[in-house]
């Protein structure tokens with residue numbers, strides 16, 4: 001219970017940070033984007049080729065809708081150098097979560113890539129939790145979380161970013 005509360009407080013700190021620098025400021029909001037994936041994954045989740053070398057009998061279908069969680073940061077509208085047409089999709093590596101791009105730990109506050117690119121380059125970013133990680137969906141069958149599923153989910157997020165404003169009124 002104590003651990004859970006600690007985890008929650010860390011998340012809350014991360015929820016709506018505002019970054020400021022001499023170049024301008026940024027506002028960040030949590031977003032959840034539903035994605036639909038329909039992919040073939042290897043029946044054997046330890047397959048090192050992620051099914052690319054498998055025949056049909058060694059594959060199974062994953063057809064599901066998941067929620068992908070992320071933190072969207074954008075420069076203040078008054079920032080003149082704002083790059084409105086660019087949104088960076090920030091994807092963490094294995095064993096990390098979206099906070100990789102902006103660690104909510106005091107000693108690391110100067111190492112926030114999300115903050116730096118937002119205030120200095122005036123670029124928006126969406127740092128996502130990968131499928132099965134952080135606050136994104138956790139499929140009941142952990143074996144559903146494989147490269148084909150995760151990459152399809154990210155591809156859907158990229159498509160979403162190109163077509164749909166993330167925040168109301170944006």
Ligand SMILES: *[C@@H]1O[C@H](CO)[C@@H](O)[C@H](O)[C@H]1NC(C)=O
Pocket residue numbers: 042043044045141143144
């Ligand atoms: C869960 O994953 C295993 C291993 O890949 C697979 O054999 C099994 O059919 C899956 N179960 C369901 C309900 O999809």
Ligand SMILES: *[C@@H]1O[C@H](CO)[C@@H](O)[C@H](O)[C@H]1NC(C)=O
Pocket residue numbers: 055057058
């Ligand atoms: C599929 O590949 C497996 C392993 O290489 C092999 O044992 C099996 O006979 C193949 N099945 C078909 C239908 O080709």
Ligand SMILES: *[C@@H]1O[C@H](CO)[C@@H](O)[C@H](O)[C@H]1NC(C)=O
Pocket residue numbers: 109110
């Ligand atoms: C880190 O950030 C704080 C607050 O913005 C600032 O006062 C401090 O000088 C920075 N430290 C380094 C090493 O850049």
